[in-house]
Amino acid sequence: MGRLLALSLLGIALALLGERLLALRKGFRLTFIIESGSLEEKIGTIPKDTDTDKVNKALPNKSQNSNMTFIYFLNLTEAGSEDIDILPNGLAFFSVGLKCPGLHSFAPDKPGGILMMDLKEENPRALELRISRGFNLASFNPHGISTFIDSDNTVYLFVVNHPEFKNTVEIFKFEEEENSLLHLKTIKHELLPSVNDIIAVGPAHFYATNDHYFSDPFLKYLETYLNLHWTNVVYYSPNEVKVVAEGFDSANGINISPDKKYIYVADILAHEIHVLEKHPNMNLTQLKVLKLDTLVDNLSIDPSSGDILVGCHPNGQKLFIYDPNNPPSSEVLRIQNILSEKPTVTTVYANNGSVLQGSSVASVYDRKLLIGTLYHRALYCQL
Secondary structure: OHHHHHHHHHHHHHHHHHHHHHHHHHHHEOOOHHHHOOHHHHHOOOOOOOOOOOOOOOOOOOOOOOOOOEEEEOOOOOOOOOEEEEOOOOEEEEEEOOOOOOOOOOOOOOOOEEEEEEOOOOOOOOEEOEEOOOOOOOOOOEEEEEEEEOOOOOEEEEEEEOHHHOOEEEEEEEEHHHOEEEEEEEEOOOOOOOEEEEEEEEOOEEEEEEOOOOOOHHHHHHHHHHOOOOEEEEEEOOOOEEEEEEEEOOEEEEEEOOOOOEEEEEEOOOOEEEEEEEOOOOOEEEEEEEEOOOEEEEEEEOOOOOOEEEEEEOEOHHHHOOOOOOOOOEEEEEEEOOOOOOOEEEEEEEEOOOOOOOEEEEEEEOOEEEEEEOOOOOEEEEO
């Protein structure tokens, strides 16, 4: 009887194991047109010896509604540009060089940094911003970023940082004349164990997403495997820190509506974008969930329309099991009227990895589109 019971328990455990493996596979690997390879003929390929610091060639865009005419590679090196934020005056900030356990890197020994480019220039080029003395550049590992402009026009840059794979939020003051960042503060908190992205709402105030509940790598894996739905959004201020939304598979990108009334959160593993109403006490209430058929990463807002631009991963499995002969794909979506009953979702850009691998963000300014990636190059597109 004891052996029969043990065998039965083993059978149940194996059945549960199989179910979770299938669920994880579904979460990370999706069927999408660009996986078939047919899109390569539409978008074209770039020779391996192409000089990525120069304009290569005009590439047609696989799109339902876009008139994208040119695509340039940016001089960022292939260190990734995981997040991008653009000021109203056209200055764009890039977080580059993100490194995570299990994630591929083309520049594993190079520290991360913050780059800037002026989109008002005719031929914009990215330059690396100097960071003030005393800040540990050797361990700088930037992830999500956000800017805030104070009433006196001071520009603050908030950066999610993973020094030695830990979790902090760094606040910098942008000094435009010197093209530099003055480090003001490092924030650590027990409610910020696995920070992914951030949206600044004050000079020392922000919402941040935790993509895991735990900070320990093994517990993170176990959490994902068991599908615990414990990830959350945290509000931080000097006087109060609190969880304001929870129950996500893996909370990722976050942004705010132009009228500051709503917070948008990407749940990457659930393939969803959550719309939450922001209250005067900074608490959030969920209004709706938009389900998509791709892994949604960072969210950006088109300032001219309020549309949401989403950097997506059609096949998340390829991000972590990197094969140069079968690289991860890229996809950018535009979401119009997300508060309506039937938001419009269109494809702005899609590629099978022959041009751009692992798109994580897309930001627009005056019909100029920047597409960043986890660990590949970035694109500058004229719409």
